[in-house]
Amino acid sequence: MSQALHTSSTGINSGQAQINVIANNVANINTTAFKAANMTFETLYSNNLSYGSAATKDGGGTNPKQIGYGVKVGGITRNFTPGSFVTTGRDMDTMISGSGFYVVKDSSGATYFTRDGIFSVDSNGNLVTQSGMKVAGAKSVYSNAGSDKTVKVPKDIIAKVTGDPNLGAKTLAELNNASITQGTVEVAVTVATTTTDPVTGDPVTTYTTTNANLPVGDSTTPAADKTVNQLVSDFNSALSSAGIPSSNLSFKVNGDGTISYTTGSNVTIDFIADGTTSNFLGETGLSASKSTSYELNQTVKLLDMVNYNDTDAIMLSGTAIDENGIMIATYSDGSILTQYIDQAQTLQWKYTTEEGVVITGDDVSATGSAIANSHFALELATMVNEEGLVSTSNNLWQWGPDVGQVYYGIAGEMSFGPIESGGYEESNVDIAHELSTMISAQRMIQMNSRVFSTASSVMETLAYLGQ
Numbered sequence: 005m006s007q008a009l010h011t012s013s014t015g016i017n018s019g020q021a022q023i024n025v026i027a028n029n030v031a032n033i034n035t036t037a038f039k040a041a042n043m044t045f046e047t048l049y050s051n052n053l054s055y056g057s058a059a060t061k062d063g064g065g066t067n068p069k070q071i072g073y074g075v076k077v078g079g080i081t082r083n084f085t086p087g088s089f090v091t092t093g094r095d096m097d098t099m100i101s102g103s104g105f106y107v108v109k110d111s112s113g114a115t116y117f118t119r120d121g122i123f124s125v126d127s128n129g130n131l132v133t134q135s136g137m138k139v140a141g142a143k144s145v146y147s148n149a150g151s152d153k154t155v156k157v158p159k160d161i162i163a164k165v166t167g168d169p170n171l172g173a174k175t176l177a178e179l180n181n182a183s184i185t186q187g188t189v190e191v192a193v194t195v196a197t198t199t200t201d202p203v204t205g206d207p208v209t210t211y212t213t214t215n216a217n218l219p220v221g222d223s224t225t226p227a228a229d230k231t232v233n234q235l236v237s238d239f240n241s242a243l244s245s246a247g248i249p250s251s252n253l254s255f256k257v258n259g260d261g262t263i264s265y266t267t268g269s270n271v272t273i274d275f276i277a278d279g280t281t282s283n284f285l286g287e288t289g290l291s292a293s294k295s296t297s298y299e300l301n302q303t304v305k306l307l308d309m310v311n312y313n314d315t316d317a318i319m320l321s322g323t324a325i326d327e328n329g330i331m332i333a334t335y336s337d338g339s340i341l342t343q344y345i346d347q348a349q350t351l352q353w354k355y356t357t358e359e360g361v362v363i364t365g366d367d368v369s370a371t372g373s374a375i376a377n378s379h380f381a382l383e384l385a386t387m388v389n390e391e392g393l394v395s396t397s398n399n400l401w402q403w404g405p406d407v408g409q410v411y412y413g414i415a416g417e418m419s420f421g422p423i424e425s426g427g428y429e430e431s432n433v434d435i436a437h438e439l440s441t442m443i444s445a446q447r448m449i450q451m452n453s454r455v456f457s458t459a460s461s462v463m464e465t466l467a468y469l470g471q
Contacts, residue, residue, distance in 0.1 A: 008459035014074030015452030022445040029433050037119035038431035039082045046078035087432040095324035096123045099429040102421020104384035107140035120399040131155035135398045141379025145349045146413040157333040158374045160317045162307040167261025167299050172233040180361045182300040187282025188217045196270040216246030220282040261299040303367040304355045327422040329382035329415035343380040384420045
C-alpha cells in the first residue's frame with residue numbers, strides 16, 4: 005500500500021506543477037510578446053515482477069509483469085509562434101513580423117534578447133526599452149557576431165548644405181533637385197564690334213545679333229542618362245554649330261554645384277523664354293541678368309552641435325522606425341535624417357532637407373562626436389535553437405547552452421522578418437487551451453487524491469487487524 009501512496013503523490017505533484025505552468029501563462033495573457041509554456045509528462049521507472057520469457061517448442065512465452073512507480077515532469081517547452089499585432093498608433097511601438105529577436109544591453113553591457121518592441125528615445129538620444137535597456141545597433145546587414153554599438157540619434161545637429169564638386173560627373177537621374185529635359189532653348193547673342201570712322205576718326209560700334217534654337221541634349225540619349233558635363237558639352241557644341249564663336253559665349257560646370265556662362269567683354273546674351281521648349285532655364289535659373297545657375301545638386305555635412313546657443317542648430321522633434329528597423333529622426337525645421345540599405349548591402353546615410361530635397365549615399369558626410377557615435381539600424385538576432393533560450397524578467401531572454409550559433413542582422417533581410425510599427429506583439433497565450441488543460445490537471449490531482457485516500461484507508465484497515 006505504501007507504493008500506491010508514493011505513486012499517487014507523484015501524480016498530485018506533477019498535476020500541481022502543470023497548474024503552476026498554466027497559472028503563469030494565464031497571468032501573462034496581456035504581457036507584451038509573451039510566449040506560452042507547455043508542460044509534458046513522462047513515466048517513472050517500473051518495478052519488474054517478471055521480465056517475461058520467450059516461447060519454446062513445448063510452451064508459450066510470457067510477457068513482463070511491471071508495476072509503474074508514477075509520473076514525472078517530462079519537459080516544459082516554449083511556443084515561439086508570433087502573437088497578433090496590437091495597434092497603438094505610436095511610431096515607436098514595433099513588432100517583428102516573422103523570425104528574430106531585438107538585441108538589448110543592460111548597464112554592464114550584458115546582452116539579452118526580446119520580442120518586446122515598445123521603445124522610446126531617452127534624453128541623450130538613446131533608443132531604450134521600457135526598463136531602460138539600450139537597443140543594440142547593427143554593424144552590418146548580416147553577421148555571425150553581435151555589435152557592441154547601441155542605437156542612438158543626435159539630439160541636435162548642424163546641417164551644412166554645400167554644392168557638389170563632382171556635379172559634372174553625375175547624371176541628371178542622380179541629382180536631387182534638377183531634371184533638365186530634352187527640348188530647345190532660344191538665345192540671342194549680340195556681338196559689339198568697334199571700328200574707327202575713316203573720315204572723323206571717331207569710334208563706331210556696330211552690333212551683330214545671332215538668334216539660335218539650341219537643343220538640350222540629343223534625341224538618342226535621354227537627358228536623365230547624361231552627365232551634367234555631357235549636357236553642357238552638347239549645349240556648347242550647339243552654340244558652335246549656330247555660328248557663335250566659343251570665345252564669345254560658353255557654358256561650364258562649377259565646383260559649387262552650379263552652371264555658369266561666360267562671354268567676352270563685347271558680347272551680351274539674351275535667353276528668349278517664349279522660344280524655349282526645354283526647362284533648362286527654369287531648372288538652372290539662368291537669365292540675361294544672371295550668369296550663374298542655382299545649385300543643381302547638394303551635399304550635406306552633418307555636425308553635432310557643440311554650442312547649445314548656436315542658432316544654426318536644429319533640435320530633434322520626433323522619431324519613428326521603418327520596416328528595416330532603421331530609425332527616422334525628424335528635426336525642428338522639418339528635415340529628416342535616417343539611413344538606408346544600398347545595392348551593395350551596406351548602410352548609407354540619407355538626409356531630406358526642409359525643402360524636401362533628398363540627399364543620399366556619398367553626398368552625406370557625417371562628422372563630429374555625436375553623429376560619429378550614432379547608429380540608426382536596430383540589430384536583430386536569430387539562433388539555431390530558440391527554445392534553448394533562458395527566460396528572465398522584463399520580457400527578456402538570455403543565451404542558454406543549447407541555443408547554438410547566434411546570427412545577427414537587419415529586419416527584412418536574410419531570414420529576419422520585417423518590422424511593423426504603430427503597434428506591438430501581444431501574448432500568444434490561447435486562453436481556451438489553457439482553461440481546458442487546467443481542468444485536465446485539476447482532474448488529475450483529484451483522481452490521484454482519491455487513490456491516495458483509498459490506499460490510506462486500506463492501510464488503516466490493516467492496522468486494525470492486529471487489534
